[in-house]
Amino acid sequence: MDTVRIGVIGCGPMGQGLAKAAKEFEFVRLEAASDVGEKVLGDFCNSIGGKPFKDYREMIRNVRLDAAIVASPPFLHREMVEALADAGVHVFCEKPMSTNVADCDAMIRHCEQRNVKLMIGQVLRYHGIPARVRELVKSGVIGAPLCMIVRRIWGGFGTSWGTSWRTRRKESGGNLMEINAHEIDFMRTVCGDVRTVMAVGVRHPHSTLDFPDATVVSMAFKSGAMGALHSGAVSVIPSFGGRVDGDQGGIEFPVIWGEGAGIHVKTEKETKFIPAAEIQVENPVKAELRGFFAALREGVPIPVPGAEGRAAVEIAEAAYRSIDTAAAVALPLG
Ligand SMILES: NC(=O)c1ccc[n+]([C@@H]2O[C@H](COP(=O)([O-])OP(=O)(O)OC[C@H]3O[C@@H](n4cnc5c(N)ncnc54)[C@H](O)[C@@H]3O)[C@@H](O)[C@H]2O)c1
Structure with a gap:
């Protein structure tokens, strides 16, 4: 994969930080962003980029993505990761991976079954x-x-x-x-x-x-x-x-x-x-994304896979x- 086409779900402070850091890689193209908040979504797309979608499922249906960043509140991580995996999109999901272990297990299984890579943002x-x-x-x-x-x-x-x-x-x-x-x-x-x-x-x-x-x-x-x-x-x-x-x-x-x-x-x-x-x-957020993109482009292991997020x-x-x-x-x- 030469170019990595990405989407962002959750355009709050963390989604913004991740998107800005991702854009610093010359091979990344920010294609789309989704947030239920109209203002935060508009501000994000105007200042950082991407086509705006209020409904993340619509974004997944309408835009060809190689990878996505999930930076929504934790209780939504599971449904979003699973929807992305269903579309064959690799996922960088913010910590905590979810709010309970059962969700984490389901997310890991779901991504494995669909052959999609999953990284958790344990940026510390x-x-x-x-x-x-x-x-x-x-x-x-x-x-x-x-x-x-x-x-x-x-x-x-x-x-x-x-x-x-x-x-x-x-x-x-x-x-x-x-x-x-x-x-x-x-x-x-x-x-x-x-x-x-x-x-x-x-x-x-x-x-x-x-x-x-x-x-x-x-x-x-x-x-x-x-x-x-x-x-x-x-x-x-x-x-x-x-x-x-x-x-x-x-x-x-x-x-x-x-x-x-x-x-x-x-x-x-x-x-x-x-x-x-x-x-x-290096800027820690950029460093974690560097590892994520290397796994996608060069086939090296995901630095912080789902199992590690689950353990926390x-x-x-x-x-x-x-x-x-x-x-x-x-x-x-x-
Ligand atoms: N790694 C770190 O150091 C660090 C720091 C801060 C936050 N985080 C993590 O990042 C995630 C987001 O944190 P934040 O501070 O940006 O939170 P936030 O609440 O400020 O932003 C989350 C955004 O998600 C949006 N959202 C909610 N439901 C949605 C939906 N259905 N579809 C699309 N968007 C939706 C909200 O409107 C909001 O704009 C959390 O998991 C948090 O733990 C990590």
Whole structure:
């Protein structure tokens, strides 16, 4: 495939970012876009390009596409991915892959049966600090990882996300999917598959969410390592960072991006700090699309296939089950 003709479904901020990055590849032609919001669709097509369609099924029926970007709210990902696969269109689908594991399984099966490639937008993999942390751990510099802690916390004084679908778990998957699909994927790609999940959650008295605002998710990895994710919208002092302790050293990344971002590494041989400025990476959204298009054009493997997106959803779903039942939840989910 020389030219890749693409369509975009969901023209919000993420659809716009992906479309702009896709257009930077000279072999990409943005043919069409779809959104139920007339203004957002009009603005998208006027400023970025593509023929506008209010109904994405009409776009699929009327435009010849090689690939499509799905950047709609998560509860719509399954029906859109399946409709695209039915038309033989390869799909780049935003995270979270869907709002539950059953949907993810159906999406994977559907794409496999129609011989269509499916990639999930776990873009944190392409950000400098997480990518370097993973690389360092995989290089064995701190030995075998024993414990990984990640916190991604934010909040105002009782405020939540503005977009309405983000306040409802059925539509967003809850923060553990909608936001922390990234951190869960990060922890999984550093420490390996998860055996058991145990979680607790709390609600802010002014919460507008129909799921816990803040959660602590502990994970027992198959390797024997343990992990903890602190996620939440109740922290007026925001923070995004973490650490990995290995049996021969440790890594701390107090801040993942912005001021003070960098990585401390301590082993018996050395103690060093790698500032974020020394970790140069391509625009992460462009980098993930580069991998997607390479899979389409050169036949290399999809960098983040459906199974990887599913794994993050499964851990988050297990965490919510654990919160609801106050019990540990073993994977795979039955
Ligand atoms: N990778 C990241 O870092 C990152 C960041 C932000 C969002 N996202 C993901 O991207 C997706 C979209 O997020 P967003 O912030 O752009 O959300 P958004 O709500 O701002 O935009 C989504 C768009 O989808 C449109 N839409 C809804 N129903 C539709 C339908 N039936 N057909 C066509 N369009 C429809 C909405 O009108 C809206 O314009 C979500 O899955 C989100 O988790 C990823």
